[in-house]
Amino acid sequence: MSWPAAFVAALAAPVLEPRFVLRSVTLGASWEQPFTWATHRVAGADQVLVADPGRMTLRHGSVQPVSWRWSAGSLTMGLLHGVDLVGLARGQVVELLLALGPADLPDYERVWVGTLEQVAMGADRRWSVTCRALEGALTTRWLALDGDELGADPSLFREAGTTSTLTANYTAGDSTLYVADTDGASRPAGIGAIGIRVTPTTGDPFVLTAADALGTTEFIGVSSTGAMDTTPVDAVIGDTVTYLAYDEAHPADIAARVLLASGLYSAYPQTWSLGLPGHLWDQVDADAQVELATLAARTTSPAWVLAEDRPVRAASELLTSMLSSAGFWLCQRQGQLTVRAVHRLEDIPVTHVATASDIVRWSYQAFGGEVEYRGVTVSDRGSRVAGSAPATNSIDDYSPVGVWAAIHELLGGALPPVATEASESTSFGAIGGQGPRSLPSAGYHQRTLPVYGTTADRAAWRTEVALRTLNWCTRLTESITLTLRGWQWAELTAGDVIAPSWPAELLTSRRGPDDPATKGGPLLIIGGGPDYPRPTTTFQCLALPPADTE
Amino acid sequence: MSAAIWWTAPGAPAATKLSLSAPLADLQRVEVRDEVVEESLTGAESRTVTRTRSRITVKYGPTHNASEVRALEALVGHLDRGGTCQLAEDESQAYAAYVDSVATVDHGSAGTSMYATPWAHSGATLTAGDDIVLQGPSPKYLRERTVVGSYLSNSRIVTWSPATYFRWTYQEWMLVRHWGFWPALRRAKEDRGRNPIRHTARRHWSLELVLDEDMSLLDLIAQTPDQPLLIDSASGAPSEAELEELSRLEGGGMLGGGALGGGRWGGA
Numbered sequence: 001m002s003w004p005a006a007f008v009a010a011l012a013a014p015v016l017e018p019r020f021v022l023r024s025v026t027l028g029a030s031w032e033q034p035f036t037w038a039t040h041r042v043a044g045a046d047q048v049l050v051a052d053p054g055r056m057t058l059r060h061g062s063v064q065p066v067s068w069r070w071s072a073g074s075l076t077m078g079l080l081h082g083v084d085l086v087g088l089a090r091g092q093v094v095e096l097l098l099a100l101g102p103a104d105l106p107d108y109e110r111v112w113v114g115t116l117e118q119v120a121m122g123a124d125r126r127w128s129v130t131c132r133a134l135e136g137a138l139t140t141r142w143l144a145l146d147g148d149e150l151g152a153d154p155s156l157f158r159e160a161g162t163t164s165t166l167t168a169n170y171t172a173g174d175s176t177l178y179v180a181d182t183d184g185a186s187r188p189a190g191i192g193a194i195g196i197r198v199t200p201t202t203g204d205p206f207v208l209t210a211a212d213a214l215g216t217t218e219f220i221g222v223s224s225t226g227a228m229d230t231t232p233v234d235a236v237i238g239d240t241v242t243y244l245a246y247d248e249a250h251p252a253d254i255a256a257r258v259l260l261a262s263g264l265y266s267a268y269p270q271t272w273s274l275g276l277p278g279h280l281w282d283q284v285d286a287d288a289q290v291e292l293a294t295l296a297a298r299t300t301s302p303a304w305v306l307a308e309d310r311p312v313r314a315a316s317e318l319l320t321s322m323l324s325s326a327g328f329w330l331c332q333r334q335g336q337l338t339v340r341a342v343h344r345l346e347d348i349p350v351t352h353v354a355t356a357s358d359i360v361r362w363s364y365q366a367f368g369g370e371v372e373y374r375g376v377t378v379s380d381r382g383s384r385v386a387g388s389a390p391a392t393n394s395i396d397d398y399s400p401v402g403v404w405a406a407i408h409e410l411l412g413g414a415l416p417p418v419a420t421e422a423s424e425s426t427s428f429g430a431i432g433g434q435g436p437r438s439l440p441s442a443g444y445h446q447r448t449l450p451v452y453g454t455t456a457d458r459a460a461w462r463t464e465v466a467l468r469t470l471n472w473c474t475r476l477t478e479s480i481t482l483t484l485r486g487w488q489w490a491e492l493t494a495g496d497v498i499a500p501s502w503p504a505e506l507l508t509s510r511r512g513p514d515d516p517a518t519k520g521g522p523l524l525i526i527g528g529g530p531d532y533p534r535p536t537t538t539f540q541c542l543a544l545p546p547a548d549t550e
Numbered sequence: 551m552s553a554a555i556w557w558t559a560p561g562a563p564a565a566t567k568l569s570l571s572a573p574l575a576d577l578q579r580v581e582v583r584d585e586v587v588e589e590s591l592t593g594a595e596s597r598t599v600t601r602t603r604s605r606i607t608v609k610y611g612p613t614h615n616a617s618e619v620r621a622l623e624a625l626v627g628h629l630d631r632g633g634t635c636q637l638a639e640d641e642s643q644a645y646a647a648y649v650d651s652v653a654t655v656d657h658g659s660a661g662t663s664m665y666a667t668p669w670a671h672s673g674a675t676l677t678a679g680d681d682i683v684l685q686g687p688s689p690k691y692l693r694e695r696t697v698v699g700s701y702l703s704n705s706r707i708v709t710w711s712p713a714t715y716f717r718w719t720y721q722e723w724m725l726v727r728h729w730g731f732w733p734a735l736r737r738a739k740e741d742r743g744r745n746p747i748r749h750t751a752r753r754h755w756s757l758e759l760v761l762d763e764d765m766s767l768l769d770l771i772a773q774t775p776d777q778p779l780l781i782d783s784a785s786g787a788p789s790e791a792e793l794e795e796l797s798r799l800e801g802g803g804m805l806g807g808g809a810l811g812g813g814r815w816g817g818a
Contacts (some may be wrong), residue, residue: 017689039600041769043722049766053600054584101690102722260783356591429801485588485596535596 001282003334003491007109010100012488016535017101018051021045021108022077022129024116025093027142027261027275033087036105037079037129045105052078055126058096058112061133062527062540063329063494065369066445066473069320070329070494071527072136075114079127085119093142094131095335098532106483110335111490111530113280126512134280135337136328139313143261143275155311156258156318157245158271159184166239167217168328170198172232173224177241182213182433185243186269188257194219195227195246195307207307209246216278228305228452245272245308251326252339254306255319256281259337274315282336289328289339289495292347293464304451325449327469335494340495345470345544346498348521352492354500360483360536362500366510368542370481372438373445376470378462380449412511438476445473471544478510478543480523487530489537497522498539510545552642553610556671557628558792565671568621574607574639575756577730581691582762599662602691603763608637611756619747619755626759629737634764634795636669639730643680644672646727647706648775656716661699661709664726665776668791669733672759676701676708681729684714686721688765688773695729723772734764734771770794 023036055078063070075096094116097108109332114131120125140154162184170177177196187194193209196219200206207228211221226232227246247254247268257268261275302328312318319330327342447469451461482500492498497523511521523541530537553570582770584601613619629635638644647667649655655662676682676698694716708726718724727733741760749755754795770791771779779791 014594014596016596018598018600041766041773102687102720357594359591360588360596483588485590485594533598533600534588535598536588 001279001284001336003109007100008488008491010252011490012486013100014486016487018053018533019099019101019103019108020051020056020077020532021047021097021099021105022051022075022094022131023047023387024153025095025113025240025277025280027093027277029088029142030144031089032092033089035083035088037077037083037383042103042105047105050079050081050083052080053382054078054444055128058529058532060527061136061331061494063331063340063363065477065526065542066394066469067324067375068327068329068469069324070300070331072133072316074117074133075112075131077129077131079119079129081126083119084131088116088119090116090118091136091137091139091142093280096131106355111532112332112335113121124352125474132331135319135332136316138259138274140313140315141271141273141275142261143270145270153311155313156272156274156315157188157308158311159243160245160311162308163245163308164241164243166198166235166237167240169237170235170239172234175220175222175224177208177210177219177222178217179219179241180217182216184448185210185219186212186272188267188269188272190245191249191267192247193221193223195243195244195532196222197242197309198232198235199240200233200235201239204230206230206232207246228307242309245306247306249289249304249306251304251322251328252286253329254304255323255339256283256286257317258319269463276337280337282338285309285333285338286314289341292343293341293468304449322450325447327465328494331493331495334491338493340493342471342472342495344471345497345524347510348497348522348524349385349458350497350499352489352496352498354482354484354489354498356501358486359500359502360485362483363481364509365479367438368477371440371442372476373442373473375444376447376466376473377444378447378449378466378469380451380462381456386408401501445469468528472542475544478545480541480543481528481538482541483531483536483538485536486537487532489539490530492525492528494526496525498525498541499523509543511543551640554644554672555625555635556640557633557635558623558795559628559633561623567671568618568625569641570610571613571615571618571782572610574608574610575638575761576607578607581693583689583691584740585689599689601765602688604693604732605760605762605767606732606735608761609757609761612750613755613756614753615755622747622755622757626737629759629761630742632736634720634734634767636672637732637735637761638672638674638728641672642674643728644669644674644731645676646725646731646733648772649718649724649726650706650775651720652724653719655714657715657717657723658713659718660711660713661707662724662726662751664706664708666706666778668771668775668777668779670778672731674728674731675703676726676728682708683711683727683729684710684718685725685727687723687769690721691765692716692718692721692724723769723775725768725772730765732761734767735761736764736767738762767791767794805806 019040021038024034038047038049039049039051039053057076059073061071061073094114095110096112098111099108113134115133118130164179164181167180168178185194193211196208196210198206206226207230209223209227210219214220259274259276260278260281261273323329328339331340374508449461451458523543525539525541528539551573553574556565558565582605585597587597589595624754633702645661646669647664649662650665678698678700680698682696682698684694696710699711701708738760746759747757769811
């Protein structure tokens with residue numbers, strides 16, 4: 001939910017009298033030590049006045065162009081003295097609240113969320129508290145589950161990879177599967193199927209989905225065809241089956257399901273979810289980002305597949321990798337987690353225009369990137385399986401076992417060269433067929449998506465991702481750091497645009513001669529935010545010069 | 551018109567009143583604001599203000615009164631340890647009280663009703679014609695000066711003239727005090743470590759102190775705006791403000807004596 005209009009209006013006031021509260025977010029974990037640390041006394045709240053607004057640094061996150069991987073920020077706040085350390089735990093979720101003037105605690109607005117990282121006293125005997133931005137500090141689940149013993153594994157997908165054996169022969173196409181024990185097999189309630197990897201005595205492993213388990217020894221509603229481009233073959237009693245954490249959905253939806261314990265995406269089994277409260281996620285905003293991308297059909301094929309066969313202890317990396325491969329990233333906006341995606345600049349709505357009256361200072365670099373690519377090649381997992389895999393690739397592309405192991409690597413950006421068939425990849429060259437203008441230049445920017453399903457659907461994904469990422473790879477951007485007056489710009493986050501209205505005489509740019517129209521064009525924000533407690537907002541931005549032919 | 555200073559040593563049963571034998575030689579006030587100002591290309595300004603308070607420079611003497619000098623040395627030691635004091639330029643004009651319904655004090659208001667004064671130990675009251683200051687919390691720090699028209703001690707209703715210029719309606723609290731009475735002062739951080747008592751051949755002694763309004767303490771007292779301060783410890787429970795000062799002076803153990811809210815460890 002976005003900030004109320006009155007709060008945004010107050011952020012734009014010429015005189016700002018900020019009051020901050022850093023407090024714990026109660027998740028319900030037994031080890032939580034609730035605290036409320038404030039810079040000013042808050043009527044009606046049981047708080048400790050310890051935070052020094054003069055010694056506060058909020059480092060905002062930023063997204064790395066081309067790879068679209070997100071680097072999360074951090075918060076350091078000076079304390080006037082030590083705080084009660086007994087019971088305090090690293091990793092507690094905290095929220096930074098802001099009020100502009102006297103306010104009761106419910107009237108403070110959340111401006112940032114993170115986790116407690118450190119409380120320290122320096123050599124100068126000054127205390128400070130350091131927090132990491134929440135999206136960069138996701139590791140394992142916060143909450144123990146009912147019946148958990150002390151020290152139970154809090155890993156995400158902790159049952160993933162559980163194995164059993166067939167207790168009856170399986171013939172390819174059967175709708176049931178009999179196993180020694182279904183324990184460890186889970187699925188998203190109501191929206192998903194159980195993912196089962198079968199390793200037959202003869203033939204390659206394959207993946208089946210089952211609608212549900214019946215009793216403790218039988219799966220029903222088993223798919224007649226293989227999932228993830230695998231082909232079922234006959235299997236016999238004693239063959240190994242492995243239960244996966246399996247879901248097919250838009251990556252933004254998968255991210256929400258992994259993050260949240262409740263709300264719209266409560267469908268995941270508890271061990272698949274980090275357990276964050278729903279109010280830390282902005283579903284409306286995330287939906288708008290997904291809709292802005294041209295591929296709006298988020299619940300139908302093609303299937304973007306999450307398939308984990310091992311517990312995950314670094315959820316931030318899992319989500320960052322998954323989202324970045326689609327040109328999405330998990331970030332913060334207005335004190336909540338959400339997603340942003342790279343788009344064509346012209347597709348992003350301009351909501352904020354900065355005039356000379358708003359601009360305090362800026363710096364400019366004519367060449368903002370490292371290289372210009374000749375084009376973009378997007379392939380999908382299907383093409384990788386169907387195509388001829390490089391012989392040097394250590395991953396067996398024909399083996400579903402390799403598929404699981406490869407998921408992380410595939411999503412991590414360190415992709416080996418992939419041989420693709422024309423029908424299974426989407427290539428976009430530079431505009432007008434010209435090569436890059438700046439040196440050094442590079443070949444095609446390559447990206448592989450973990451999508452499966454029909455050829456047409458896969459092509460839709462490839463085209464969409466290629467279109468969105470193309471310009472940012474094939475044109476060398478300009479880099480601008482922009483400092484603006486006030487905090488009302490904090491509505492924006494990396495991935496949004498801002499349109500400065502430069503005084504014409506102040507800046508020439510690669511976007512053309514002294515043409516206010518091009519100079520006033522939108523800039524893509526890739527990082528930054530309000531400079532609490534200074535009365536300014538600083539953004540790192542990219543500008544896109546027109547193509548040579550334009 | 552002699553000046554007076556009140557302070558309470560930790561563990562003392564009641565406040566110490568130091569009545570000076572002569573008026574102050576000087577008292578100058580400046581307003582100290584912790585703020586950051588940025589200007590845009592067109593000169594439009596944006597500011598963040600995090601703290602505001604009055605800073606006064608008090609001069610007293612020269613004096614020959616040895617017992618007075620001894621008392622002042624004790625006071626300075628108290629202030630250097632982080633203690634607070636109250637100062638009245640005229641000990642008969644040492645009244646301060648919080649307004650009990652700030653929401654009614656708007657631009658053009660000519661009076662209001664007040665809580666009982668927490669500084670009852672001074673024994674002072676308002677009288678028609680007294681110079682008074684109306685002031686609010688930091689960092690907004692509204693402050694204006696006016697003159698008492700009338701004061702009803704039973705109902706604690708005061709009228710003043712001229713009427714208020716500012717809109718006090720949305721302030722967390724509003725303090726009415728004699729212009730020469732400073733109900734919460736501590737030694738300015740920058741002034742500590744300098745001996746404020748000077749002498750000439752040990753015959754003439756003079757004092758020069760730089761004191762800051764303790765806005766945090768005024769905030770804290772405003773939480774219980776009519777609870778008497780500096781009471782005889784045998785006759786009632788100490789206030790939150792007194793506990794806070796005690797914590798500051800005595801230390802809070804390993805975690806240190808907090809400058810703010812030191813008596814309230816643990817949060818929620």
